[in-house]
Amino acid sequence: MVEFHILARDGGARAGLLVTPHGEVETPTFMPVGTQGTVKALSQEELEGARVQMVLANAYHLYLRPGAELIEQAGGLHRFMGWERPILTDSGGYQVFSLAPLRKVTDEGVRFQSHIDGSYHTFTPERVIEVEHKLMADIIMPLDQPAPYPCSEAEAEAAHRRTLLWAERSLRHHEKLGGGPALFGIVQGGVRHELRRESAEVLSDMGFPGYGIGGLSLGEPKPLTWEMVEVATSTLPEERPRHLLGMGLPEDIVEGVARGVDMFDCVVPTRYGRNGTAFTWKGKLVVKNSPYAGDFSPLDPDCSCPVCRRYTRAYIRHLFQAEEILGLRLTTLHNVYFFCELMRNMREAILRGEFAEWRREFYERYGVS
Amino acid sequence: MVEFHILARDGGARAGLLVTPHGEVETPTFMPVGTQGTVKALSQEELEGARVQMVLANAYHLYLRPGAELIEQAGGLHRFMGWERPILTDSGGYQVFSLAPLRKVTDEGVRFQSHIDGSYHTFTPERVIEVEHKLMADIIMPLDQPAPYPCSEAEAEAAHRRTLLWAERSLRHHEKLGGGPALFGIVQGGVRHELRRESAEVLSDMGFPGYGIGGLSLGEPKPLTWEMVEVATSTLPEERPRHLLGMGLPEDIVEGVARGVDMFDCVVPTRYGRNGTAFTWKGKLVVKNSPYAGDFSPLDPDCSCPVCRRYTRAYIRHLFQAEEILGLRLTTLHNVYFFCELMRNMREAILRGEFAEWRREFYERYGVS
Numbered sequence: 157m158v159e160f161h162i163l164a165r166d167g168g169a170r171a172g173l174l175v176t177p178h179g180e181v182e183t184p185t186f187m188p189v190g191t192q193g194t195v196k197a198l199s200q201e202e203l204e205g206a207r208v209q210m211v212l213a214n215a216y217h218l219y220l221r222p223g224a225e226l227i228e229q230a231g232g233l234h235r236f237m238g239w240e241r242p243i244l245t246d247s248g249g250y251q252v253f254s255l256a257p258l259r260k261v262t263d264e265g266v267r268f269q270s271h272i273d274g275s276y277h278t279f280t281p282e283r284v285i286e287v288e289h290k291l292m293a294d295i296i297m298p299l300d301q302p303a304p305y306p307c308s309e310a311e312a313e314a315a316h317r318r319t320l321l322w323a324e325r326s327l328r329h330h331e332k333l334g335g336g337p338a339l340f341g342i343v344q345g346g347v348r349h350e351l352r353r354e355s356a357e358v359l360s361d362m363g364f365p366g367y368g369i370g371g372l373s374l375g376e377p378k379p380l381t382w383e384m385v386e387v388a389t390s391t392l393p394e395e396r397p398r399h400l401l402g403m404g405l406p407e408d409i410v411e412g413v414a415r416g417v418d419m420f421d422c423v424v425p426t427r428y429g430r431n432g433t434a435f436t437w438k439g440k441l442v443v444k445n446s447p448y449a450g451d452f453s454p455l456d457p458d459c460s461c462p463v464c465r466r467y468t469r470a471y472i473r474h475l476f477q478a479e480e481i482l483g484l485r486l487t488t489l490h491n492v493y494f495f496c497e498l499m500r501n502m503r504e505a506i507l508r509g510e511f512a513e514w515r516r517e518f519y520e521r522y523g524v525s
Numbered sequence: 526m527v528e529f530h531i532l533a534r535d536g537g538a539r540a541g542l543l544v545t546p547h548g549e550v551e552t553p554t555f556m557p558v559g560t561q562g563t564v565k566a567l568s569q570e571e572l573e574g575a576r577v578q579m580v581l582a583n584a585y586h587l588y589l590r591p592g593a594e595l596i597e598q599a600g601g602l603h604r605f606m607g608w609e610r611p612i613l614t615d616s617g618g619y620q621v622f623s624l625a626p627l628r629k630v631t632d633e634g635v636r637f638q639s640h641i642d643g644s645y646h647t648f649t650p651e652r653v654i655e656v657e658h659k660l661m662a663d664i665i666m667p668l669d670q671p672a673p674y675p676c677s678e679a680e681a682e683a684a685h686r687r688t689l690l691w692a693e694r695s696l697r698h699h700e701k702l703g704g705g706p707a708l709f710g711i712v713q714g715g716v717r718h719e720l721r722r723e724s725a726e727v728l729s730d731m732g733f734p735g736y737g738i739g740g741l742s743l744g745e746p747k748p749l750t751w752e753m754v755e756v757a758t759s760t761l762p763e764e765r766p767r768h769l770l771g772m773g774l775p776e777d778i779v780e781g782v783a784r785g786v787d788m789f790d791c792v793v794p795t796r797y798g799r800n801g802t803a804f805t806w807k808g809k810l811v812v813k814n815s816p817y818a819g820d821f822s823p824l825d826p827d828c829s830c831p832v833c834r835r836y837t838r839a840y841i842r843h844l845f846q847a848e849e850i851l852g853l854r855l856t857t858l859h860n861v862y863f864f865c866e867l868m869r870n871m872r873e874a875i876l877r878g879e880f881a882e883w884r885r886e887f888y889e890r891y892g893v894s
Contacts, residue, residue: 192847193840199851200835222818222843230821230839238835449591452599466569466607470599474591478561481850482568
């Protein structure tokens with residue numbers, strides 16, 4: 157189980173402490189994504205060095221490979237990965253609906269083909285809880301069905317109802333298995349106010365120890381995204397942590413924090429890093445591009461991470477040109493540092509009661525308004 | 526310039542100290558290969574952690590990309606890479622003759638096409654020295670022409686004469702440029718005793734501060750390889766360091782040390798690592814293979830490297846299956862540790878006067894005779 161303590165409020169933003177069986181997490185927090193039990197290109201030592209507090213892994217991927225039983229034999233995902241800080245496992249709802257080539261959804265569950273070998277599998281809410289209990293993360297997510305964007309009223313309604321039905325069954329099965337990890341509820345409802353609100357209300361009544369907000373940033377206009385987040389955060393119980401699933405550009409995180417989100421995960425820092433884009437306090441920098449060929453300054457002169465203390469843009473650009481692994485490693489590592497530092501800065505500003513000023517100054521430097 | 530001090534002899538083996546402008550190197554030593562200015566998949570921090578004392582980079586590759594001028598602008602290869610320990614640059618002779626798609630060799634030099642973009646370039650001995658002076662490694666190698674295996678008497682003779690001619694011109698040009706790095710001579714001569722001996726004799730008379738032994742392990746029978754090494758080491762001046770170029774299976778290194786070789790470089794630990802093979806004290810282990818799927822022991826239970834202290838065969842095997850970068854990173858890092866430890870063990874055995882026993886015990890465990 158987890159506990160959550162709110163230490164300060166500043167406008168809609170909150171600074172808190174999430175207490176898990178594997179240690180405390182200072183919120184707002186960002187968790188890098190370790191889909192297959194590894195944050196792509198980085199080692200666990202590097203994550204620790206970057207002061208990453210928690211990582212997210214995907215039950216869908218790990219169920220398919222290497223299999224939940226193998227990880228159970230290892231003593232759980234922490235032992236398997238050699239990572240002793242907190243872990244959250246995503247249920248795979250989003251993955252099944254975005255990656256699996258063939259799928260059939262009924263109220264019972266979803267039958268799908270593996271994106272790896274085409275084999276057939278069925279996820280029911282109960283089966284997913286069982287898989288996640290074998291993985292033994294600190295926080296687990298129930299099977300859900302995000303509504304695609306755009307979609308018809310009927311589709312949105314069906315996905316919403318089914319997500320609530322599955323949440324109920326997940327909770328029941330989780331309790332039957334004796335608890336253990338903390339099971340969060342996931343607010344869905346697409347981009348429809350009334351469905352989002354109902355989703356948040358029903359899940360609040362079920363009494364989860366925390367809540368995911370899912371199914372956003374799927375193509376809808378950004379103002380609509382934030383309306384939906386606000387509907388959720390204003391409806392969910394104040395004292396429970398909220399996790400905005402899968403959204404993580406720096407500006408997304410800042411806006412999420414402003415609206416009372418406590419937890420974030422996203423592939424942004426790692427995927428952008430592998431593709432040769434660094435995040436800096438002055439915006440994104442595509443280091444693999446030719447302007448940096450002779451630039452002997454660090455990725456971000458305002459950053460004190462080990463990458464910026466030792467390596468230059470010219471060297472990293474050369475590594476990308478030469479298709480050397482170290483190039484994407486260094487850019488990814490810097491990005492993860494940047495995201496962790498971003499979260500710490502926001503948290504400190506909230507604790508000081510200066511989040512609004514911090515946010516304005518951040519945008520002045522970073523260049524997004 | 527470099528100095529070399531022999532601290533102990535044990536049979537044919539020697540333990541010494543190579544003093545370079547970037548610090549001391551304990552010999553016998555192994556240098557991982559950083560062809561393009563990076564030891565593939567590893568960071569400079571990891572190399573330091575593995576107690577790597579020196580790395581080898583390739584003038585041929587760096588000349589083509591990013592260009593010697595850019596590295597000169599950075600302040601030399603050490604500054605460019607962010608690596609403050611010693612570096613040796615290979616001249617590119619071997620690379621031109623093995624990688625470049627089209628080439629024409631005359632006594633003047635070699636005209637070749639870039640393996641990257643097909644552009645035409647000419648390497649003369651003087652040009653290569655100029656390139657290497659821009660890179661500013663601690664030890665540099667002259668342009669040479671390895672004889673292919675097998676080859677005719679006439680071919681062998683021509684490559685041999687040209688290598689000596691080029692060595693003379695390289696030395697003259699190096700001196701004209703005012704020295705700086707230490708220029709080694711490279712003993713060639715294919716697999717012919719008389720050519721090898723003459724090569725070693727002529728180069729010895731020229732008075733290089735150290736010697737490479739090149740053009741071996743190109744397909745000739747192993748006993749012939751070692752005969753050629755013995756011809757070289759018994760002819761070269763005792764007090765100068767000898768570098769066996771490009772050979773580096775553990776058994777090659779042990780046999781080279783037994784015959785008086787002080788320095789080694791090879792892609793073996795890194796290339797094998799990327800391909801999922803770990804070196805252990807009990808021989809090679811193909812960790813990506815299925816027998817290790819459920820094996821929760823470290824790569825080598827007798828190893829105390831950071832990889833073996835934290836990660837299991839099952840996890841690393843999963844990472845290879847899932848095509849995750851961390852899998853090849855961990856296996857490469859372990860291998861580089863293993864090679865460094867191998868060198869330290871040999872050096873200590875030589876200093877104790879117990880190299881023969883050490884060698885016998887090594888083979889008993891490692892399983893090669």
